[in-house]
Amino acid sequence: MTEGRDWEETLDDLDRRRQRARRMGGPERLAKHRREGKLDARARVERLLDVGSFRELGTLVGGEVPADAIIAGSGRINGVPVMVGAEDFTTLAGTIAAGSNSKRYRIAELAVRDKIPLVMLLDGAGFRPTDAHYGRSPTDLLAQARCSGRVPTVTAVLGPSAGHGALVAPVCDFSVISRQGAIFTAGPPVVKESTGEDISKEDLGGPDVALASGVIHNVADDDDAALDAIRRYLSYFPPSAWSYPPSAPVSATTAPRATPELLDVVSRDNRRGYDMRAVLDVVFDRPDWFEVQPRFGKAIICAHAHLGGYSVAVVANQPRVMAGSIDADAADKAAHFITVADSFHLPIVFLADNPGMLPGGQSERDGVLRSGARMFIAQTTATTLKLHVTLRKAYGFGSMVMGLVSFDDQVATFAYPGATMGAMGAAALARASRADQDLSAKLRDAELQASYRSAERMGFDELIDPRETRDALLAALQRGIYSRQANVEPVARTLITP
Template sequence: MTESRRAAQAQANSAAWAETLADLEARRARSRAMGGADRLATHRGGGKLDARARIERLLDPGSFRELGTLVGGEVAADGIVAGSGEVDGAPIMVGAEDFTTVAGTIGAGSNSKRYRIAELALRNRIPLVMLLEGAGFRPGKHGGRSPTDLIAQARCSGQVPTVAAVLGPSAGHGALVAPVCDFRIMSRHGAIFTAGPPVVKESTGEEISKETLGGPGVALPSGVIHNVVEDDAAALDTVRHYLSYFPSSAWSYPPSRAADAEPRPTPELLEIVPRDNRRVYDMRAVLDVVFDDSDWLEVQPNFGRGIVCALAHLGGHPVAVVANQPQVMAGSIDSDAADKAAHFIMVADAFHLPIVFLADNPGMLPGSRSERDGVLLSGARMFTAQTTATTIKLHLTLRKAYGFGSMVMSLLGFDDQVATFGYPGATMGAMSAGALSRAAKADAELSDRLHDAELRASFNSAANLGFDELIDPRETRTALLGALRHGLHRRQAAAEPVLRTAILP
């Protein structure tokens, strides 16, 4: 073939492709337009980002690769924008419901996309993030024997990190995505419910707003949502922050970061932690001093507030912190706090985050209301979660740890801790000296003896190796960091998912 004929053939080929590629681009453009200019303007006017802008804010710039762009045909992306991208250079799968397109409802195509991104997250061993704002299944568009996306998502549990952000009203099937995820965050615009106000009105006659039905004021106390932030941007930034502590999957270890890893004294703790057990202090101030910086992330700060659950760094290594909060009920552990901690411990264990227990509690919360709330069941759930955890465990008793409250905080012999520490003067036992005196109707002399024995408890325990060591509060960071470094030497084989043999009660 002559050069001129080759040029003519190439030109003809290009011309033949032009019409097809123009059609492809037109279809892509229709999908990218989502619900159209008017609906997008209304959506953004409410102070929210649209689905594509949410993905852009979440991911590293230019990293998004869409999947199923043309699914739905005339219904843009069939109501969900989905694909892969990167967060801080690490790959993830992401789906964002598009409320401007048929209210973000789920059709056959979007159900398949939701299943596909969860399937790929597990297959490729990378996190799954779902950005929710939708009205559930589309009327008349479901049924039959097609697989539900929740099957694939449930299979991700404990295998890859899963996160849900509720950024608007989320109802029905779509709302079920959130509680299946490890971490759930909501903006002030969010609401989550089994069925929305119209269905509630039709079913029960109750007239109720979205906010009253499932807004932050309901979703936080119920435990359905972990954290609430002001807007979309803050929610997406928090998702990035959360993922920074985790490995891509249970087949790898959490990523360490460059940090000032040198041991350092913590004299500030002498001012923060009162010597008198009856005085309160904020455990969060202890975390600020002990861990690498104050940029740690608290999970469920407004639920079960007697325990602080946080993600932090110690010597550059991601750790999960479970700490009693003396500011709340003197650090007593109620049902909500135990349930929160149990879930947090299981997530940390699944992804090989070392757990640091900071104990300062008078025990499980007593009383008729606490018993009606099922404090024993919740305490058993937390105990089972922590004692079956296979990850590195470190324990420190700051001032007190009594009864079952000490056991759920891993102050227990032969519980596979890498290290157990206590401050001198820490008190422990089945119950406090004051409670024991009242229970025994002790006279003044016996009460004094019981109180004196309580004050010697830490030294008596250390004399029998109840603690590996009693430490000066100024040695706290140094002791925990040294123990963590030794514990990390166990990572001489490839990481694997946790094999769970216990059923949580």
């Protein structure tokens, strides 16, 4: 039978070209890469995606340069289609040329067109010095910026990432760095040449630096852990802003239940700290919540969780850090987190226990008012479902940024009995007004009665027993979900962020 024989030479040629691209930087460079405890670019893509789901595009881009140093295509994560790009450090240090720039642009373009997440795996040295100037050809960052607020965008920094390529991470909704990763505007040799500073890549932009600066959100021990973090993060999100978040089937972990444990976790004494993470462990579906940026702005916890099977975003004060006072870093972190959650229609649960914004000279120099205003704008303009609980205290502007604003379209506002609130604490007010002992006592009593006085004026929908916390939030969320009776669209934003 001779059918198809005239294709043999052509298809053999195609196969040879594909095989050359798939060899990446060659056996020696791949072996060196793996000796450093890292997966190669193709292995990373296969590890990230559901088994057998990867479909490559642009395989032959670059000609003699395998895949032009970036592996790109589509696949599935938890059954959901995604676009993915992985820089190949074994090929010309993962640098970007005209062809690879076009591939990067294309996968971002397709992510928005097809309304699916975009994942970038970084391990590259920025623009290729020997490549011709791009002129007015479109840049991949332009396409990625158009993804913002429309499809989830996620980055993992799995090796050194410099220059243009490094900008991908802070533009994304969520980023994670491995212990082998580093991210910077320019690498140590360029820094040495430009400024005379002799610095290692770890000290310039290693995980500790990237986390402390807030450029990167989370850290993972290795490639596998970083890729697992991406899969888990995306599990809380819809494929795009044109759909609602997924929900889990009803089970023992999603069912209503009392929370008597909170009587031991949350001390009635406002002066005693406790770990708000223990509250999340009790209130949300077990054992299921994912913290974002735990090492930055530690006075606020930002986390993704499930409540009754529904995907929610949690913004919670941390009384173990500065008694829960909100500093500039915490406010900046929360503002970004709230905006991302709102963009993808995740209900936001605010758990408030703070004495206000952090005062003091250093805090003012850090721009706490600007950052606080940024968080306030983010939360008050959020159009998603918002639920609030004041556990023990919520003072001044610190209460407003945590969603306790009258007539701000919340689904529900709750407080524990005895919660204290006001412009400032009674002790601070007594000192500021030079109150005598009798007046100080009256101020303290008024503070302790504040929750009841507020409830009498509908300042809260209800004062709740701590043991009712999960059930009250879940019932309110289930009611609020019924507002989703129209086709969902991306959030329109017109305000200027402070």
